[in-house]
Amino acid sequence: MLRYSAFRIAAEGLRGNRGWTPTWRKAKPKPRYDVIVIGGGGHGLATAFYLAEVHGIRNVAVLERGLIGQGNTGRNTTIVRSNYLLPENNRFYEHSLKLWEGLEQSLGYNVMMSQRGVVNLFHNDAQRNAAIRRGNSMRLSGIDAELVDREGVRALCPLVDLDNSRYPVMGGLLQRRGGTARHDAVAWGFAHAADARGVDIIEHCEVTGLLIEGGAIGGVQTTRGEIRAPKVGLAVAGHTTTLTDMAGFPLPIETHLLQAFVSEGLKPLIDCVVTFGAGHFYISQSDKGGLVFGGGLDGYNSYGQRGTLREAEHVFAAGLSMIPALGRLRALRSWAGVMDMTPDGSPFICKTPVHGLYMTAGWCYGGFKATPGSGWCHAWTIAKDEPHPLNAAFTLERFREGRALDERGNGPYPWAQ
Amino acid sequence: MRIPCPHCGPRDEAEFAYRGDATKQRPAPDAGIEAFHDYVYLRANPRGWHEEWWQHAAGCRAWLRVRRHTVTHEIAAVTPA
Numbered sequence: 001m002l003r004y005s006a007f008r009i010a011a012e013g014l015r016g017n018r019g020w021t022p023t024w025r026k027a028k029p030k031p032r033y034d035v036i037v038i039g040g041g042g043h044g045l046a047t048a049f050y051l052a053e054v055h056g057i058r059n060v061a062v063l064e065r066g067l068i069g070q071g072n073t074g075r076n077t078t079i080v081r082s083n084y085l086l087p088e089n090n091r092f093y094e095h096s097l098k099l100w101e102g103l104e105q106s107l108g109y110n111v112m113m114s115q116r117g118v119v120n121l122f123h124n125d126a127q128r129n130a131a132i133r134r135g136n137s138m139r140l141s142g143i144d145a146e147l148v149d150r151e152g153v154r155a156l157c158p159l160v161d162l163d164n165s166r167y168p169v170m171g172g173l174l175q176r177r178g179g180t181a182r183h184d185a186v187a188w189g190f191a192h193a194a195d196a197r198g199v200d201i202i203e204h205c206e207v208t209g210l211l212i213e214g215g216a217i218g219g220v221q222t223t224r225g226e227i228r229a230p231k232v233g234l235a236v237a238g239h240t241t242t243l244t245d246m247a248g249f250p251l252p253i254e255t256h257l258l259q260a261f262v263s264e265g266l267k268p269l270i271d272c273v274v275t276f277g278a279g280h281f282y283i284s285q286s287d288k289g290g291l292v293f294g295g296g297l298d299g300y301n302s303y304g305q306r307g308t309l310r311e312a313e314h315v316f317a318a319g320l321s322m323i324p325a326l327g328r329l330r331a332l333r334s335w336a337g338v339m340d341m342t343p344d345g346s347p348f349i350c351k352t353p354v355h356g357l358y359m360t361a362g363w364c365y366g367g368f369k370a371t372p373g374s375g376w377c378h379a380w381t382i383a384k385d386e387p388h389p390l391n392a393a394f395t396l397e398r399f400r401e402g403r404a405l406d407e408r409g410n411g412p413y414p415w416a417q
Numbered sequence: 418m419r420i421p422c423p424h425c426g427p428r429d430e431a432e433f434a435y436r437g438d439a440t441k442q443r444p445a446p447d448a449g450i451e452a453f454h455d456y457v458y459l460r461a462n463p464r465g466w467h468e469e470w471w472q473h474a475a476g477c478r479a480w481l482r483v484r485r486h487t488v489t490h491e492i493a494a495v496t497p498a
Contacts, residue, residue, distance in 0.1 A: 241462040252458040254438075255487070300435040303464045303488050308418065310431050343458050399458045400450065412457050415435060 003108060023109075023192040027200035029227050033061045035382055036220060036229040038207050038243065040064025041073040042183075043360050043367065044235035045190035045201070046375020047382070052197035053106070054376070055383035060199045061229070063222060065206035069187025072238055075305075075337035076368040077260050077292050079273050079284065081118045081178035082143055085134045086405055088393040089346060090141040093366075095390050096373025097143075097177060103372055108196075109189030111181045112287060117272040118178030119148065119156055121322075123167045127277050131173040138175070146174045157274050159323045167278035167321060178273065180284055186371055210246045216355035233382050234359035235374075237367055238338035239303070249353045251361070252343050252399055254414040257298040257336040258365045259307035261315065263329045265289030270323075279318030290332060293319055297339070297365070299415055307336040339365050344398075345417035346405035349377045349391040358382050364417055418490050423497055424477045436470035439482050439498075464488060470498065 012019050035051055037044045040062050051057040062068075080100050082093035103111055122128045135145035149171045150162050162169045191201055202224070209221035211228070219228030234243055244251050266289050275282040280296035295315035298308050312334060319326050342348070342362040347370070349360045360378040363370060377391035387395070398404055399412075410416045418430040438460050444452035461467075464487060471481050480498035485491070 239464075241460075242464055250455075250459040250461065252460065254460050254462050255464070300485075301462065301467055301469065301487050302490065304490060308430070310429075400454045413437065414460070415437070 004110070023188060024195035024201050027061075027202050029061060029202050029205060029222070029224050030200065031226075031228060033200070033227065033229040034059040035231045035233065036060070036227060037062045037233045037235055038220065039235035040068035040191075040201060040203065041071050041235065042069070042186050042190060042371035043237065043363075043374045043378070044233075045187060045194055046371050047233055047235055047360065047378040048199040049107075049190050049194040049197070050376045050379035051383060052194060052199055055379060057383060058198035061227065062194070062199060062201045063205045063207055063220070063227070064201070064203045067203050068191055068201060069184055072337040072339075072367060073183055073187045075260070075335050076183055077282070077284065077294050078180045078183045078286070078368060079118065079178070079282070080113070080181055080369045081175055081273075082369075083118065083120070083134065083138055083145065083173065083175045083178065084407060085137050086407055087137070087141060088405055089407060090138060090143060092373055092377070092390050092394070093369065094141060094143050095376070096370050099372035099376060100181065101177075103189070107189040107193040109185065109192050111185045111189050113179070113181045114287070115177050115179040116284075117156065117174060117176045118275070119153065119172040119174045119272055120275045121153065121160070121169050121172045121277045123170055123278050128170055135173050144175060144177050146176065148172050148174050156272050157270055159270065159325050160274065161322065161324050164321055180273065180286075182287070183368060190375070207243065210243070210354075210357070212247060212354055217357045231356045231358070231382055233378055234357070234361060235378065237340040237361050237363040240340050240359065240361040244352070244359075247352070247354050247357060251396070253340045253362055254301050255303055256300070256339050256341045256415055257302045257304060257307060258294065258296075258339050259298065259311055259315065259334060259336045260292065260294035261312070261331050261334045262286070263291040264332050266291065266329075274322070276318055276322040279314070279321060281315060281318035281322055283319065283323070291326070291329065297341070297415055298336070303338050305336055305338055307334060339363070341414035341417055343412035343414055343417075344404040344406040345408055345410070347374070347394050348396055349374060349381060349394045350387060350396055351381065351385070352396070420471060420481070420483060420492060421495050422473050422476060422479070422481065423495055424479055425473065428473070428476055432473060432475040433471045434474040436472055436480070439468040439470045466493065
């Protein structure tokens with residue numbers, strides 16, 4: 001196994017960096033595995049890593065149709081937090097955040113985890129009350145939450161226009177343990193650690209069919225041949241329904257676009273993550289210097305992976321309302337991720353109607369922060385054939401049973417979550 | 418994206434409000450919980466042609482049934498609801 005250390009970096013620097021080798025093998029598919037994970041993004045690679053690390057299941061393949069980490073793992077705004085309202089979500093995301101806090105040590109890979117704080121601004125009494133309620137809910141679940149006043153917001157981010165004539169800032173709800181991580185490094189780190197434990201990461205291997213016999217999964221058909229396994233996990237959020245359509249059961253999921261943008265590189269300007277309570281807008285600064293920001297969904301079903309101008313204009317307008325200084329900047333790049341949107345805004349980590357087929361799906365726009373927690377719970381569910389208490393509420397049946405986890409109280413409209 | 422409203426002609430998408438899957442029919446009141454669960458929550462979610470409701474909210478306010486491609490955003494048909 002290739003190990004990284006300060007000594008190694010110094011030694012390689014002196015030797016012209018000729019000693020580095022690829023951090024994961026280019027594996028060829030074997031005819032049979034104990035578990036196949038479909039999807040080589042953060043969630044799929046994390047599932048494979050925790051299957052090997054926690055449950056000792058090492059005969060695992062991760063199938064990826066392109067290159068690992070090139071889907072939504074590389075198309076997000078890299079924010080990590082656990083500031084939810086509902087206890088089921090809080091417990092799960094807090095477990096995920098704790099995994100993030102030790103992730104670099106677990107993986108032996110620098111994912112550039114930076115707990116720089118996440119502050120959600122509020123602008124009126126009702127929003128303030130909602131923020132207090134959410135903060136109290138977090139603290140009851142053992143999560144850090146602080147209410148900060150206007151001066152607190154000024155200290156955190158002096159550029160915010162506190163006296164905006166339409167949306168003056170009253171304060172914010174701050175989670176200091178929240179922050180950002182390097183999205184690509186998360187995929188590479190999980191790949192590095194999973195590969196070292198014997199997992200085959202098979203790129204350019206698209207799944208074209210599921211082998212289902214007598215209501216149970218037997219394996220998958222791929223562009224590189226048939227691969228058999230008694231257990232298969234789906235980790236392909238954004239495209240989950242294209243695979244479950246092969247299995248023949250419908251899901252409460254619609255696919256929608258979420259855009260994000262990055263500005264030209266700047267000296268340090270914004271040193272936490274700030275969200276605007278009055279419009280759909282949030283912003284942070286990457287370690288490279290670009291401001292990374294985004295807003296809400298484009299608003300109608302799409303697999304397009306490119307955003308619409310209407311939403312781009314809305315994001316820029318909201319950003320200028322919050323931080324007028326952004327008007328002097330140029331946007332460098334924009335992109336859109338395809339989101340599995342569920343009718344209540346909460347995910348699925350569960351068994352499916354097909355025996356031996358599991359999934360982690362429905363991540364809406366919260367998938368990145370969930371990466372280690374999703375993989376951990378998905379691996380548990382696959383290994384034990386039953387959910388862990390942390391993901392027991394994230395089932396497909398919750399709507400039929402009247403147990404929707406409607407974090408925002410928006411009603412059953414996937415595009416409104 | 419422009420949506421050709423049968424009443425107003427081609428108009429910018431900003432004038433329209435999206436109202437979701439148009440293939441779902443409300444079941445009879447006594448159809449049972451499975452039928453209502455399917456109606457409220459389950460979606461076909463095709464990567465391809467999709468039947469959907471749009472309301473021309475900032476125009477003639479008519480509800481429209483639109484056949485649109487979810488990858489190219491091409492619109493094949495628009496009919497009054």
